[in-house]
Amino acid sequence: xxxxxxxxxxxxxxNILIEVLxxxxxxxxxxxxxxxxxxxxxxxxxxxxxxxxxxVLESFPFQGDQKESNKRYWIxxxxxxxxxxxxxxxxxxDSLDRNEGKETxxxx
Numbered sequence: 001x002x003x004x005x006x007x008x009x010x011x012x013x014x015n016i017l018i019e020v021l022x023x024x025x026x027x028x029x030x031x032x033x034x035x036x037x038x039x040x041x042x043x044x045x046x047x048x049x050x051x052x053x054x055x056v057l058e059s060f061p062f063q064g065d066q067k068e069s070n071k072r073y074w075i076x077x078x079x080x081x082x083x084x085x086x087x088x089x090x091x092x093x094d095s096l097d098r099n100e101g102k103e104t105x106x107x108x
Contacts, residue, residue, distance in 0.1 A: 016083075023087035030073055034091060041092035048088050052081035 005013070028034075036044070059074025 011031075019083050020090065021085045023083050024090055025089055027091060035095050036092075038092070039097065041088075041095065045085065045088050048081065048085045052078060052085055055081050084107060 055074060055078040059071065059078065
């Protein structure tokens with residue numbers, strides 16, 4: 001994978017994934033290990049997507065009218081919500097693999 005992307009991009013992605021894994025740990029610490037049915041996971045995931053959407057809708061249409069500090073705040077909120085979306089998606093995959101025999105697309 002590293003050969004196909006530039007070193008700086010690799011570092012950026014690595015740092016984002018570290019943030020996502022920290023969020024996964026925080027969620028597991030708060031909620032415990034979750035073993036939901038896929039429908040429940042989709043509900044949880046869509047709730048998080050909704051929060052990310054709300055952060056966008058509350059900030060981006062009004063960018064021109066906002067003070068720079070407000071703009072940075074809402075961009076930060078949006079980013080935080082996207083990290084939570086990614087963490088929930090990973091937790092859903094982990095739950096699915098744990099509860100459905102760990103069969104993956106690659107057959108591993």
